[in-house]
Amino acid sequence: MLIIKNLTKIYKGSKKAVDNLSLTVENGDIFGFIGHNGAGKTTTIKAVVGILDFDEGDIEIDSMSILQNPVGCKQVIAYIPDNPDLYEHLTGIQYLNFVGDIFAVEKAEREALISKYADAFEITRNLGDMISSYSHGMKQKLAVISALIHKPRLLVLDEPFVGLDPKAAHTLKTYMRELCDSGSAIFFSTHVLEVAEKLCDKVAIIKQGRLIASGTMEDVKGNSSLEDVFLELTDHA
Amino acid sequence: MHKFLLLLKVQLKPVLAGERGAVNLAKERQPGGQMRKTLYDKGKPAAAGRGSRGYMPMLVASAIVMITLVVSFCVPIAELLAPLGQLYILPAITMTAASITVLITTIYKTNGLLFGFKDYDLVMSLPVKTSIVITSRLFMLYLMNFIFCLFIMVPSCIIYAVYASPSAGFYPLFILSLFFIPLIPIAIATAIGTLIAYAASFFKRKSGLSVVFTIAVMLVWMLVVMNMRTIVEKFADIGASITSTIYRVYPPTAWFANAVSDFDIPAFLLFIGVSVGAFVAFVAIVAKNFARINSAITANRTTSNYKIQELKQISPKKALFKKEFKRFTSSSSYLLNTGIGVILLTIASICMLLFGRDQVLAFMGMPGLSDMLANVLPIAMAFFLVIACTTSSSISLEGKSLWIIKSMPVSSRDILLSKLWVNLAIIIFAVAVNSTIFSIVFATTPLQVLMMYLTPLAYGVYVALFGLKLNLAYPDFSWDSEVKVVKQSMPTMVITFSGMAITIVPALLAFAFGEVIIYIVTAALVIISIFLYRNIMTKGVRIFDHLSA
Numbered sequence: 001m002l003i004i005k006n007l008t009k010i011y012k013g014s015k016k017a018v019d020n021l022s023l024t025v026e027n028g029d030i031f032g033f034i035g036h037n038g039a040g041k042t043t044t045i046k047a048v049v050g051i052l053d054f055d056e057g058d059i060e061i062d063s064m065s066i067l068q069n070p071v072g073c074k075q076v077i078a079y080i081p082d083n084p085d086l087y088e089h090l091t092g093i094q095y096l097n098f099v100g101d102i103f104a105v106e107k108a109e110r111e112a113l114i115s116k117y118a119d120a121f122e123i124t125r126n127l128g129d130m131i132s133s134y135s136h137g138m139k140q141k142l143a144v145i146s147a148l149i150h151k152p153r154l155l156v157l158d159e160p161f162v163g164l165d166p167k168a169a170h171t172l173k174t175y176m177r178e179l180c181d182s183g184s185a186i187f188f189s190t191h192v193l194e195v196a197e198k199l200c201d202k203v204a205i206i207k208q209g210r211l212i213a214s215g216t217m218e219d220v221k222g223n224s225s226l227e228d229v230f231l232e233l234t235d236h237a
Numbered sequence: 238m239h240k241f242l243l244l245l246k247v248q249l250k251p252v253l254a255g256e257r258g259a260v261n262l263a264k265e266r267q268p269g270g271q272m273r274k275t276l277y278d279k280g281k282p283a284a285a286g287r288g289s290r291g292y293m294p295m296l297v298a299s300a301i302v303m304i305t306l307v308v309s310f311c312v313p314i315a316e317l318l319a320p321l322g323q324l325y326i327l328p329a330i331t332m333t334a335a336s337i338t339v340l341i342t343t344i345y346k347t348n349g350l351l352f353g354f355k356d357y358d359l360v361m362s363l364p365v366k367t368s369i370v371i372t373s374r375l376f377m378l379y380l381m382n383f384i385f386c387l388f389i390m391v392p393s394c395i396i397y398a399v400y401a402s403p404s405a406g407f408y409p410l411f412i413l414s415l416f417f418i419p420l421i422p423i424a425i426a427t428a429i430g431t432l433i434a435y436a437a438s439f440f441k442r443k444s445g446l447s448v449v450f451t452i453a454v455m456l457v458w459m460l461v462v463m464n465m466r467t468i469v470e471k472f473a474d475i476g477a478s479i480t481s482t483i484y485r486v487y488p489p490t491a492w493f494a495n496a497v498s499d500f501d502i503p504a505f506l507l508f509i510g511v512s513v514g515a516f517v518a519f520v521a522i523v524a525k526n527f528a529r530i531n532s533a534i535t536a537n538r539t540t541s542n543y544k545i546q547e548l549k550q551i552s553p554k555k556a557l558f559k560k561e562f563k564r565f566t567s568s569s570s571y572l573l574n575t576g577i578g579v580i581l582l583t584i585a586s587i588c589m590l591l592f593g594r595d596q597v598l599a600f601m602g603m604p605g606l607s608d609m610l611a612n613v614l615p616i617a618m619a620f621f622l623v624i625a626c627t628t629s630s631s632i633s634l635e636g637k638s639l640w641i642i643k644s645m646p647v648s649s650r651d652i653l654l655s656k657l658w659v660n661l662a663i664i665i666f667a668v669a670v671n672s673t674i675f676s677i678v679f680a681t682t683p684l685q686v687l688m689m690y691l692t693p694l695a696y697g698v699y700v701a702l703f704g705l706k707l708n709l710a711y712p713d714f715s716w717d718s719e720v721k722v723v724k725q726s727m728p729t730m731v732i733t734f735s736g737m738a739i740t741i742v743p744a745l746l747a748f749a750f751g752e753v754i755i756y757i758v759t760a761a762l763v764i765i766s767i768f769l770y771r772n773i774m775t776k777g778v779r780i781f782d783h784l785s786a
Contacts, residue, residue: 051643052785070782075646085637087560089567097548101556102645107548115545128543 001027001062001154001185002048008056009043009209017043018054019209025154025185025202030176032200032217033189034226036234040209041189042082045158048187049079062153075103078147082158082189084139088132092123092142095131096149103150110149117145120171136163144172148179155179157188161195173199197226207234240365244373249380296384303338303388307331311393315400324401326480328411329494331393332418333483336490338389339382339422340429341454345447347430348437350378351523353535355717361528368524375423375520382419390415406500414493414505417512421489424519434534447569452580459581553647557655564634565627565659571634574723578621579667586674594678611679615692615755616744618671622664622697623736628704629729631656632784633713633722639786649781650774653709657701657773664697688755695762696740702769704732709777714786 002025009018018040025031035041046052048059050070059066061073087095093114100110118124121141131139140163147155155176161169176186176199190196196203197217203226204214212233213220221229311327318324351374354360360370394411397403437447484491489508496505523530551559565571573580589597598610610617635642642652672689681689707728716722723729739758747754 046640046785049644051640053783071646071648074644077644079640079644081640083637085640087564087638087641089564090560093543093545093548094563098556098560099645100548101551102553102647104553105550107550110550111545111548114548118545124545125541125543126539127545129539129541133539 001025001029002031002187003060004044004048004057005059006057007044007047007054007059009040009047009052009054016209018047020057021206021209021211022057023204023211023214025187027153027183027185028180029202030180030186030200031188032196032203033187033206034191034193034196034203034230035189035206039206041206042158043209044206045079045156045187045189049077049156050074051079076153078150078152078155080140080143080147080155080157080160082162084136084143084163086131086134086139086142088130091130092127092134092138095142096127096146099146100149105150113149113151114145117148117175120175121145121168137165137168140164141168144175148175151182151184152179153184155184155186155188157186159190160188161190161192169195193225193227193230197221205230205233241369241373241376244360244365244370245376248373248377299385300388303385304392307334307389307392308396311396315396319400323477324397325494325498326477327393327397327401328497329480329483329490331389332490332493333487335386335389335418336422336487338385339419340426342385343378343382343423343426344430344433345451346378346381347427348434348534349718350374351427352431352434352531357531357535367527368520371520371524371527375427375523378423378427379419382423383416386415386418390418401498403498404500407497410500410505411497414497414508417509418493420512420516424516427519427523431530431534435530438534438536448572451569451573452577455577455581456584554651554655557642557647557651558658561631561655561659562662564631565663568719568723570719571627571630571723574720574729575625575627575630576663578624579663582618582621582667582671586671586678589678590674611681611685612752613744613747613755614675614679614681614685615688616696616740616747616758618668618675618689619693619696620736620740620744622667622693623700623740624733625729625736626700626704626732627660627663628656628701629708629732630722630726631659631705632708632781633716633726633728634719635786636714636716637786639714639784643785649778653705653773653777653781657705660701660704661698664694664701668693668697685752688752688759692755692759695759695766699762699766699769700732700736702766702773703735704728706769706773706777707731709773709780712784714784 002023004021004023007018007021008016010016021040021044023031033041033044043052047054048061048066050066050073059073062076064072066073087098090098096114096118097110099105100114105113114127115124118127121144123138123141123145126134126138131142134142140160144160147157160172164172173195176188180186180201200217202214202216203220205212205220213229217226220226224232311331314330315324315327318326351371354374361367390411398407433447433450480494484494489511492504492508492511495501496508565575585597668690672693676686676689679685711727713722713726743754743758
């Protein structure tokens, strides 16, 4: 579903933020992407979803190149950033409807999915309010719902559990698993290693823009905990 | 005192830093925590920061406009009053003008500067007394208003001094009084501003109230400016009665006028005592209720009773347009700053339809100009359409939400077109309504009627495209207040000043050489617009592809 080939991103006047990074996310995978602050996770994620250009390499999504066919790639992606800056001048339902229109989600299906996810995240009653009145967590929930209503083949999330209450975090994990069981793939960054260890099938560790470990969870962590492996690799690699 | 100065410094920094955008540009923080220059990737234009230039250009422009108005108002009045021995009226009138200016400009600063400011939580969590926080905020308000007072009072003082040749005692009293003039108006304006903000907080869409209020103030202001000559001419007859009314309504004016023109020390002390007393009392009341007032104003009124209803489905292109149009209508500063020309033009043309052109022109201080105006009417209309446009800030307004449209399956071309179409929709509405009314009211020839539609439309299309081109070249996603990109950004200023130039110059040429100038300008704008459109749809699309917040 997602193939990152030799991705390199250099910010002008800076060293390489991402350095020759390659990885593959298969259909059905929940792929965790972990690393220190500033390791290059967000840069990689932004390049994958087509909102940041890069200097070398290519990214294939559902066999389409993000460079050659960005609109085609984005049609199958949903992205949730680490900080959900949404359109504050819209109400929650207006925003969801806007996303539904852009992704051409059929009316009946849209209504059913919004109802399902908004109820699950306990936000239905607030959908008529302006987004500017939402708390950080409510915005995060709205961003999650907007990502799920168009049934993405690839869901890309940057620190998705930050700001969510424990119940919403649990609900999100349930839907992430449900989405992958239906054949989609998930690529997400997190600092919560316990969550990554429990949730992910595969994991990649990035340090200073370079991939230092990648594979199935069992391959990467062996008999240790993911936390131990992460600390060992990032401290000594 | 140290904490007060620190708080004041934080507020003053963006005002004094004329190149605020440039500073941020050089030091934008990356996800990795590294400092870097912003987005000059692959030779592409900067994506952030270049649009804003702080408050200095606005301050200079305000100074020029205000001083020009004060001089053009005070000199003829002084000429009239000097022979009548009524020059004492002049300080009273200018002091009233300064007080009203402070009042009007402060009302809307209250919510945002004194209450509901962005870093309220941070500032209030600091180990600083609430009274120091309030004093620093009010001092900032005072400083801004003191500068406005200087722009009005100093030129009027010079004019008064030239005509009245007052005694030496006038000058120290006048200079000392200057520092106290803004105090009472600030207190009154802050109270009114607080009430308006509190009332607005009950509405889900707060922009409506602010739009109506601002348009009303603007119309009154425009009528005063347009009728200045009539006011001045009649001042000799009604000056004394106006002044006595002002004295009754706002007694500090009388104390001030008596103090400076008659060297009346008790009146001077009364003026200062009441100004300071009222201000201190106001600060004490605010200090006691600061947190409570702030919570009441900033509280978001939510209904939280939504039930899933039937939703309408539209195409992606229509959805983009709808979202852009909502952006335009939901923000009072965006709507007013980019749509004010169309609003005023439409009000004027509807008035002409209802009351007749001659009456409206006379009301606007332009009697007997209707025949002359008919010749340049297409350009006169265009003036209102090109002094501002939505596209010069529509890309910047995406701000930190830019990721949404950038990650959606829509082409950059469609995104840019949606922004263009919002501006064009406003232009088409303005032309359809106003050109029709003006064609009826001015009963022109068929060719003139045609140009009444074509010329404003050509100007409107051109300015929409030029605004978009400028915003693509100078986007700013790092703003913390919409006003910075809507009002103070480089693209917006270029649009305003170039808009004036491309309408005033051809209008003057049309007076001299006839309507042929209008045909030439219209044709030239159509050709330029074709080039601009092609440029935006090729190079502009590539620039947009590389933008990131």
